[in-house]
Amino acid sequence: MGRRGRKRRLDLETQYWALLAAGVGxxxxxxxxxxxxxxxxxWRTENGGLPPVRLAEEARSTRYLCLLERQRIAxxxxxxxxxxxxxxxxxxxxxxxxxxxxRNTLPHDRGGYDATLAHARATGRSIRPRRGRLLDDLELxxxxxxxxxxxxxxxxxxxxxxxxxxxxxxxxxxxxxIYQALYNSRxxxxxxxxxxxxxxxxxxxxxxxxxxxxxxxxxxxxESIDARPEVVEKRSRTGDWEGDLIVGRSSKSSxxxxxxRRSRYVRLLYLPGGHRAEPFAAALGALFEQxxxxxxxxxxxxxxxxxxRHDLFGHLFAEGVYFAHPASPWLRGTNENTNGLxxxxxxxxxxxxxxxxxxxxxxxxxxxxxxxxxxxxxxxAQVFAEGLAP
Numbered sequence: 001m002g003r004r005g006r007k008r009r010l011d012l013e014t015q016y017w018a019l020l021a022a023g024v025g026x027x028x029x030x031x032x033x034x035x036x037x038x039x040x041x042x043w044r045t046e047n048g049g050l051p052p053v054r055l056a057e058e059a060r061s062t063r064y065l066c067l068l069e070r071q072r073i074a075x076x077x078x079x080x081x082x083x084x085x086x087x088x089x090x091x092x093x094x095x096x097x098x099x100x101x102x103r104n105t106l107p108h109d110r111g112g113y114d115a116t117l118a119h120a121r122a123t124g125r126s127i128r129p130r131r132g133r134l135l136d137d138l139e140l141x142x143x144x145x146x147x148x149x150x151x152x153x154x155x156x157x158x159x160x161x162x163x164x165x166x167x168x169x170x171x172x173x174x175x176x177x178i179y180q181a182l183y184n185s186r187x188x189x190x191x192x193x194x195x196x197x198x199x200x201x202x203x204x205x206x207x208x209x210x211x212x213x214x215x216x217x218x219x220x221x222x223e224s225i226d227a228r229p230e231v232v233e234k235r236s237r238t239g240d241w242e243g244d245l246i247v248g249r250s251s252k253s254s255x256x257x258x259x260x261r262r263s264r265y266v267r268l269l270y271l272p273g274g275h276r277a278e279p280f281a282a283a284l285g286a287l288f289e290q291x292x293x294x295x296x297x298x299x300x301x302x303x304x305x306x307x308x309r310h311d312l313f314g315h316l317f318a319e320g321v322y323f324a325h326p327a328s329p330w331l332r333g334t335n336e337n338t339n340g341l342x343x344x345x346x347x348x349x350x351x352x353x354x355x356x357x358x359x360x361x362x363x364x365x366x367x368x369x370x371x372x373x374x375x376x377x378x379x380x381a382q383v384f385a386e387g388l389a390p
Contacts (some may be wrong), residue, residue: 070115155179184249239297242335248352263383268360277308285313
């Protein structure tokens with residue numbers, strides 16, 4: 001019996017070609033997959049630098065004709081069947097078959113339809129390499145890069161470009177264009193390090209993970225969120241607040257986060273004395289005593305132990321303090337979203353005590369002066385200022 005050849009690793013080969021198609025270099029693709037460079041070189045040379053037909057066909061959308069369908073068209077037409085009959089047998093529209101014959105039958109084909117040649121022509125036309133919008137327009141790229149340096153999200157930048165330059169439709173790029181430019185810098189000209197300015201700070205795009213459920217820390221006898229006035233849900237008035245803590249390494253440091261539901265206006269609570277109940281209540285009370293009384297209606301918090309002495313500041317809110325159900329962060333969605341934004345400046349697993357009041361005020365200013373999609377691209381500061389008016 002002759003020697004058996006090397007077993008072909010089709011799954012790895014498929015992943016290799018997928019990485020190349022995504023713009024990853026061959027050496028980097030080999031490194032990510034844990035294969036040798038010679039293996040990648042062999043796969044490329046065996047197929048002339050193109051993925052095998054099997055892989056190309058698997059990745060191709062069923063919206064388009066595949067090689068097998070083109071072969072059936074050639075066979076049925078050679079047998080004398082009409083276009084409508086061919087379409088019926090393929091389960092395709094007659095216009096699809098008609099366009100296929102017109103597009104992929106050239107005069108020098110001598111009037112015959114060659115399925116293999118037609119498929120090669122269609123595949124060649126489907127490859128449309130083009131330069132990125134930001135790579136060709138240096139001024140636009142500079143505008144986008146300046147906003148990224150200020151930690152603006154791609155969606156905020158896209159909306160700002162439309163509002164600031166209505167007479168330049170060529171600059172009205174969508175946020176996905178900016179994301180692709182960031183994560184494929186070779187085709188855009190943007191520096192890859194700008195991904196650190198995004199909220200997630202991720203160097204590579206990946207799917208979202210399911211959030212972990214929060215453990216119950218403290219249950220206090222207080223008003224449940226179910227008793228909260230219905231007007232709070234409507235966001236029709238200024239003065240309904242949500243709050244929580246973001247905690248540092250080993251839970252030894254923390255920052256209080258407060259957000260007004262209607263305007264998304266953010267205030268941060270400096271907690272040098274820790275988040276034990278009494279020091280926390282004193283700090284929270286001092287902060288809200290600086291806020292006008294007519295924008296202090298309700299406060300909604302979670303079941304954290306820091307709220308054990310909410311009776312010390314509850315009188316500051318005209319309609320009281322309310323508590324969400326345990327392990328139900330979505331009931332305070334505005335605050336949870338704000339905490340996610342704040343983690344860009346105060347990463348998890350770090351010592352938050354190093355950030356003094358000046359740093360907290362700077363972060364507040366950054367967040368409160370960014371345009372927000374859910375505010376029709378106004379800033380939280382603008383909307384909150386409207387609510388302050390008597």
